[in-house]
Amino acid sequence: MKRVMIRQMMLVAFLLVFGHAVAQTDPLPSWNDGAAKKAIVEFVKTTTEKSSPKFVPPEARIAVFDQDGTLWVEHPMYSQVVYCLDRVPAVVKAKPDLAQVDPFKTVLSGNREAMAKFTMPQLEMILAATLTGMTVDEFTAEAKKWLESAKDPRWKRSYTELTYLPMQEVLKYFRVNGYKTYIVTGGGQDFVRLYSDKVYGVPPEQVVGSAGGTKFGYDKSGKPRLTKEPQLLLNDDSAGKPEGIHLMIGRRPYAAFGNSIGDKQMLEYTQAGDGARLMMLVHHDDDKREYAYGSKSKVGTFTDALMGEAKKKNWTVISMKDDWKQIFAFDK
């Protein structure tokens, strides 16, 4: 046996010992003991222990996670909407006529209260103007620059730091147990893919999001390029979530995590499969450490009807206040 192989074997032995030690420590240290933590751990054991009657073969282990409000902060405004608003000045510079037209005029005025009242068609005008019309490469460059510099006004940190530590632990715990973790978000697929690997350990091909079409063509030098088009191929919210999962993954998930009425159908679709399934909803009830909102919020609406459905269908509601010891990695 060659020396290099002996070295490899020693490395493997080390990993086995080390791996064994890890398996005995708590995989979810930021979670308080309670029904939510118990549901997660029991689901993972039930579906991955060979002797379990509800064992799921590794290739079928799919877990899906909504992003906004489930993996990271969504209040007072989705981070991607902040990006779009921040891009408006550059768009107006390229098309000066827009400066006198609403909703662009209001964005330029900086009046956040007026912006909060934008109608859906007005918001869509802003999204179309700031997310389409450029090449994929141009969009990627702009959005990455923003992600590196923009800060959330409350925490004075990058938006990508505002992910929930307990959910990061869940992502890792699922992956260590052979699950493929997917993000299934109403947010823009091209946007979330720029940071999903770095921030969540989820590679771009495992991000399902709202997606516009692209158009293949050539630049002046004949080099191929893709241009982002305004038409929406997939509105990945509500019924669009199971539709998007079928389109992009083609398998029904075994576990689904969400936080609002836009995740209801994804959880229903998950639950409709055979065997053990896990459906969970993050409830924002912690106004000190994060936010408390529910039925009255425009962003991340969690209606009483949804709470009723969760109870009726045995979906587990995660209380940020009671179930999470720590919210962010940067918290003391």
Place this chain on the structure above:
Amino acid sequence: MKRVMIRQMMLVAFLLVFGHAVAQTDPLPSWNDGAAKKAIVEFVKTTTEKSSPKFVPPEARIAVFDQDGTLWVEHPMYSQVVYCLDRVPAVVKAKPDLAQVDPFKTVLSGNREAMAKFTMPQLEMILAATLTGMTVDEFTAEAKKWLESAKDPRWKRSYTELTYLPMQEVLKYFRVNGYKTYIVTGGGQDFVRLYSDKVYGVPPEQVVGSAGGTKFGYDKSGKPRLTKEPQLLLNDDSAGKPEGIHLMIGRRPYAAFGNSIGDKQMLEYTQAGDGARLMMLVHHDDDKREYAYGSKSKVGTFTDALMGEAKKKNWTVISMKDDWKQIFAFDK
């Protein structure tokens, strides 16, 4: 150290020795030595050896493969079109009025010559009638039944047996070297996903194909279901291939295999990336062991212009006749 761990270490040692032996055998035994085989082996080495200046990190290793005519037989008719034609009697039984209407009338007559003359809109009517309108579960059950029983008239074998052994070797060779292999096909995504794992070792989530929309809803008992809708979300052919790759994978491939003008844009898009890229086209020039066709064929058209582009751009053309020792696994 526990006994079970010692056993695991011995297993690992065995795998190391065994793995080493495998690495020294020819990964492409069905290929004759020549430019095509050499291009594949050199590309894989260049992109996976740590010391190589063109090393590609494992997470970025994406290789895409057209299916019809690249991985399996497409003549005289795409297998999925045979499926659709075979489904027409059942569709007409459910909607008897169609029996007197073309193109359904012609299909029922069994006149293959007349069917070969169907226009694109006529073919689309057949595809829409046989591939949409039912639930995903109903479609899955019907198509699986057909895949298990239908036989190709020339070889008298299941369509799923008519895959090219040399390309199966390429798929495995890429995967062993850390590449994620994707099928990128003009065929129906839902259809190909039913057998991709079993036939090619490609899981359903790594199949990008022409895809219609689905509609989420509930059956009479309130159980969630997805129904296949007639509208086409992605026509995964020609320019649709790079567009589909961006939508479904979100990364540019390092290697792309095709066989017809419908694969041109996918190869151009692949080549437009930095570093080492591999672009290959299977040429059907073997009328004895399979088929010889090219510029005049309606199915799998390989024009002289495409051959010219391949030469100009250093794409490697695979001659089935000269490069492949054996076509099918069942060949002697």
